[in-house]
Amino acid sequence: MTLMQKFLGAAATMALTAGIAAADPAIIFDLGGKFDKSFNEAAFAGATRWAEETGGSFREIELTSEAQREQALRRFAEGGFNPVVMTGFSFASVLDAVAPDYPDTKFAVIDVNWLDQPNVRGVGFAEQEGSYLVGIAAAMASKSGTVSFIGGMDVPLIQAFACGYVQGVKSVNPDLVVIQNMTGTTPAAWNDPVKGGELTKAQIGQGSDVVYAAAGGTGVGVLQTAADENILSIGVDSNQNHLFPGKVLTSMMKRVDNAVYEAFTQGVDMETGNFTMNVANGGVDYALDDNNAEIFTAEIKTAVDAAKAAISDGSISVHDYRADNTCPVK
Amino acid sequence: MDKMPKWADVVLIPLISLCLALIVSGFVVLAIGEDPIRAISIMVNGALSSTNKIGYTLYYATNYMFTGLAVAVAFHARMFNIGGEGQAAISGVGVAVVLLAFDWPHWTIALPFAILGGGLFGAIWAAIPAYLQARRDSHIVITTIMFNYIAAAMMGFLLNGILKNPNSQVAESVNFPAGAHLPTIHEMLAPLGIGFSKSAPANVSFLLALFCAWLVWFLLWRTRLGYAIRAFGHSPHAASYAGISAFKITMIAMIISGALAGMLSINVVMGEQERLIQFFVEGAGFVGIAVALMGRNHPIGIILAALLFGMLAQGGFELQFEYPEISKEMVLVIQGTIILFTGALDYMVRKPVEKIFARLREGQS
Structure with missing residues (x-):
């Protein structure tokens, strides 16, 4: 390999010019x-x-x-x-x-x-608090009595999203059913929109009419399928309301x-x-803009804002899954 | 038989391939409006210009040597082990279990047991597809790929469950005892008065990798078993006629292959991270396939190819760091081009070079 070393050595002597301010x-x-x-x-x-x-x-x-x-x-x-x-x-x-x-x-x-x-x-x-708020919105927007959650990779952080969401849903009506699915166990689960869509269809089959996706890039597939199948969805992290105007109920903004x-x-x-x-x-907050103004009714807004105030002043405390790795509600 | 001298085969052809790859990547860099000479020189500098950078290059190269050797051993028995990724991941569990079991007093005592633990777990993970191949004729390519996914799921299960550090949000184990710390190259060279970067991750595993390379050479070309493996690889029917058991060779070759892939976790889990994390293999199992291809399944070739791939990994990082206009994806394109030319397009260079040598020889005689 002497030739190669010579070649590399010659290249190595070239000066670096990258300036660092x-x-x-x-x-x-x-x-x-x-x-x-x-x-x-x-x-x-x-x-x-x-x-x-x-x-x-x-x-x-x-x-x-x-x-x-x-x-x-x-x-x-x-x-x-x-x-x-x-x-x-x-x-x-x-x-x-x-x-x-x-x-x-x-x-x-x-x-x-x-x-x-x-x-x-x-x-x-405090992702559980934002998820709690959108959980309330999901429960109030649901007509079927079943809502669902799709997580990305199965890690405690995502469990915290799920747990906060379930707590929010159950605070409106403890009889509502929440279906939960995780996309996978590898980082590929953050970027698998096809599987996200399949899970959404399965959940619709079980009666869900509002789906909350906390799954990174996978969530795009969830939102897409929800819009195609004419049910409501909830976005995550950024404001994703604009992706499917009138179909995305709100977004949990981190x-x-x-x-x-x-x-x-x-x-x-x-x-x-x-x-x-x-x-x-x-x-953390929920997103309200022109894209979801029609579906996010005044009634929902009143309830969510009330919960927001209650969480802020400490009268509602949302359980954090990460504190003890369990969730009090299913 | 000899179409060209040995040095042309081992040095000239890879070098021409490398130059072609650099030229092609240069055009790609030019196409996005950046300076290819600067990009390439940053990459080379970034891999070799200081002991810190060399330390990272050697660290990556160590991984690629282990996985490259793993692929090569299986390949000599005519099996394509795509499962290095999963075997290495599972071997990390073996290393972690061994190192967490006792409060090890010194690394020299801990290392042999960690090698046993990692090797055993890696070997088991390779033995299952091997058994399915030998007894049930389930194709080893398919089963080893599937076992990568099972391994990933299992790592998630273990690291979010019984192996999880209760004080951490991350899926990782607790830190290994201080006595299990492997000496880095800095610590090895310091007593000799040679300065080497303190923060570079390269450690004594690099020597282990070189030793494994020698061991693989000795096994394949100097022992009866190695002869049986190669005979089976050349012609399974002839080998079985000669009394070599297909079942035995398939199992043994894959078990050695899995154990070699498992040595990666000595470098990464024991040497660098000093705790078990979830995704420590990071594609090294797949890079090992390219390394074995480029190294023509010979330990010397694998060492050299692994060094080149180590330089690409470290140089790519420096390129992204020093030249922000070149994105992560761009670095991947450059790395991919080099792999394509040196590994897959070998034939494209080989034929013309062979012709040139044939003509030269005709001219002489």
């Missing part, structure tokens, strides 16, 4: 990829909004392997980027180990709010974009510590 923020997208139409994309939207409003620039990278988590964190920290934002709970262990090595760099991590490091900002979401925007805006002076984005501070 100091103190720009950086964002690391998880393995799902930047354009997942869901979680990572919302984070990207928040970063882009910050760049457009301030005229600033940021660096980004999409990971392709687990070993790259630490690598990307160290590269950004050593490159002088500050703050470094990352999306997804899979960063928790790595960040916990790497953060002390770079005391002058601030890190922000979405979906993690249990780390205890002086330079880490953890932002978690404002990942706001969390990223906020971290970028605070910049090097970012406040650290653990934060939970919930109904009370607008971190």
